Amino acid sequence: MTQIDSTPSATATGTGISRVVHAGSADADQWWRQAVIYQVYPRSFADSDGDGIGDLPGVTAHLDHLVELGVDALWLSPFYRSPQRDAGYDVADYRDVDPLFGTLADFDELLAAAHARGVRIVVDLVPNHTSNEHVWFQEALAAPEGSPARARYLFRDGRGESGELPPNNWQSIFGGDAWTRTTRPDGTPGQWYLHLFDTTQPDLDWTNPEVRDEFEAVLRFWLDRGVDGFRVDVAHGMVKADGLPDWDGHVSMVEGSDASGADGATDQGSTGTGNSGPMFDQDGVHEIYRAWRRVLDEYPGDRAMVAEAWVEPLSRLARYVRPDEMHQAFNFSFLCTAWDAARLRAVVEASFAANDAVGAPSTWVLSNHDVVRHATRLGLDSPDARPNGIFAHDPQPDVVLGLRRARAATLLMLGLPGSAYVYQGEELGLPEHTALDADVRQDPAFFRTQGAEAGRDGCRVPLPWVADAPGFGFGPTGETWLPQPDAYRDHAADVERRTPGSTFDLYRTALRVRRAERLGTGTLAWTEPFAQDPQVVAFRNRDVLVVTNLGDALVALPRSVEVLAASGPLDRGPYGETSVPSDTTVWVRA
Known part of the structure; x- marks a missing residue:
């Protein structure tokens, strides 16, 4: 058992500060520095019309759930017009709502209702590629080779005697070649176009001023409607290396070829999640974001951008959030760090x-x-x-252990200074659906890898709202676009919200304390003697001591503590002291 010193030689709070690793923010009025933002995946959040697919009115109808939870903003995954080959990340019209999700009037109603409740709205922007049904790409296919219409995308002649080979050896993130060959009006094979994702998602050419002008106009369209910011999809993409050189590396949705950035450097805390290569993290992307930042700065209300950038080392990722670029960048290094105290401490320190x-x-x-x-x-x-998804025949998780660690990891994360994102359903303790049949899967990664990867459907299953209703209350008919596992009954929102100690209760308590104690803008310092314990992550943020026990032995707390939040039941040591069991996080005022 680790016993904390409470003798007079310790500080008045009973814990000695080992080392300050992050000073508090002086810009607490900038909401994005400390916000907790809730991701809504619209097709799986709530269905209002009974077609089995979530929609914008469904989000509006459940805003009070988010208010009760205590989040500051919500991020909406794409709801734009789309053929839905990649769940809306194949956009056909960036200025309209797909009828599957509602109308522009429905969006305006959601925005107004959220703002009336003090909740900001961040929308997704997908600038690396469009749908192949976008009017631009249809024009490009109909236009001659070398035309201005084709210059908006990355069309190239093939290699080989008659152009029968792709222009380079790049592979799609979803599996297979990253190039598809077109057919000329006379039926002969034509040029190839690049698609780092599905064949239906052609990459744009961001060296083209027309592309840059169009997306600045799209930004203004949604800013004029009142959105509070943008989550930028594949923010490390868009710009490709000159000449599109061959590359023998491999990229995927969740990991790259190595843990180094474009300059070959490595950082303490790197996890190997960064996508390197000539199609990612090119210096030219920063010029784009500087231009976008100037657009956002024209608008009142502190509008913000967050980068989805799978980039390492962390020093490379930080370039996306320099003062004249984006405001936030998802910390995927933290997401991908193993449940290991030393690695967690390293990635937290490297991140700061x-x-x-x-x-x-x-x-x-x-x-x-x-x-x-x-x-x-x-x-x-x-x-x-x-893993990129889990099949029924794969090794299955320990459900009890997974939830216990997830609750502890969440309380650790929410105790850190900075901003945090919560994915819909995690506040209910939802597990992955690991037994989806092949005939219901819809992720293009499953099909393009010929079923080698399960893909992302398992984390996108519709939410359970009412335990005893058909479809667990997802919509009025009980239909759901993906089947829900029986286990979701125990995690339904109506059960979680009325059960003391539930995961929802934990999140609600943590967000209330986080706001009251101003943890989002606090100072972080490692604390003694926990800093010497290889199985513990412990730090002080303002007046709150956060202790996560990743080992097997109990970890004793100071003798006089006020417990503010705990991810699970606490224990008593041999002298009656409050102790933290394995895979548990506690916040105390000590």
């Missing part, structure tokens, strides 16, 4: 070092629509496991 150097907040995240839910991921046998 990199972001503090540019004056940006660290933006913490544990789950989203692209990764296995952390309530499942943390229950897998391997502490380093980052």
Whole structure:
């Protein structure tokens, strides 16, 4: 058992500060520095019209759930017009709502209702590629080779005697070649176009001024409607290396080829999650974001951007959040760090070092629509496991262990200074659906890898709202676009919200305390004697001591503590002292 010193030689609070690693923010009035933002995946949040697919009116109808939870903003995954080949990340019209999700009037109603409740709205922007049904791409296919219409995308002649080979050896993130060959009007094979994702998602050419002008206009369209910011999809993409050179590396949705950035450097805390290569993290992306930042700065209300950038080392990621670029960047290094005290301490410290150097907040995240839910991921046998989905025939997680660790990881994350993102359903303790049949899967990664990867459907299953209703209350008919596992009954929102100690109760308590104690803008310092314990992550944020026990032995707290939040039941040591069991996090005032 680790016993904390409470003799007179310790500080008045009973804990000695080992080392300050992050000073508090002086810009507490900038909401994005400390906000807790809730990700809504619209098709799986709530269905208002009974078609089995969530929609914008469904989000509006459940805003009070988010208010009760205590979040500051919500991020809406794409709801734009789309053929839905990649769940809306294949956009056909950036200025309209797909009828599947409602209308522009429905969006305006959601925005007004959220603002009336003090909740901000961040919308998704998908600038790396469009749908192949976008009017621009249809014009490009109909236009001759070398035309201005084709110059908006990355069309190239093929290699080989008659152009029968792709222009380079790049592979799609979803599997297979990253190039598709077109057919000329006379039926002969034509040029190839690049698609780093599905064949239906052609990459734009961001060296084209017309592309840049169009997206600045799209920004203004939504800013004029009153949105509070943008989450930028594949923010490390868009610009490709000159000449599109061959590359023998490999990229995926959740990991890259190595843990180094474009300059070959490495950082303490790197996890190997960064996508390198000539198609990612090129210096030219920063010019784009500087231009976008100037657009946002024209508008009142402190509008913000967050980068989805799978970039390492962390010093490379920090370049996206320099003062004249984006405001936040998801900390995927933290998300991908194993359940290991030393590694967690390393990634936290490296994150603060990199972001503090540019004056940006660290933006913490544990789950989203692209990764296995952390309530499942943390229950897998391997502490380093980052599968792209889980099949029924794969090794299954320890459900109880996974949820216990997920609750502890969440309380650790929410105790850190900076901003944090919460993926819908994690506040209910939802696990991944690990037994989806092949005939219901819809993720293009499943099909393009010929079923080798399960893909992301398991983390996108519709939410359970009412335990005893058909479809667990997802919509009025009981229909759901993906089947829900029976286990969701025990995690339904109506059960979670009325059960003391539930995961929802934990999140609600943590967010209330986090706001009251101003933890989002606090100072972080490692504390003695926990700093010497290889199985503990412990730090002080303002007046709150956060202790996470990743080992097997009990960890004793100071003799006189006020428990503010705990991820699970606490224990008593041999002398009656409050103690933290394995895989548990506690916040105390000591």
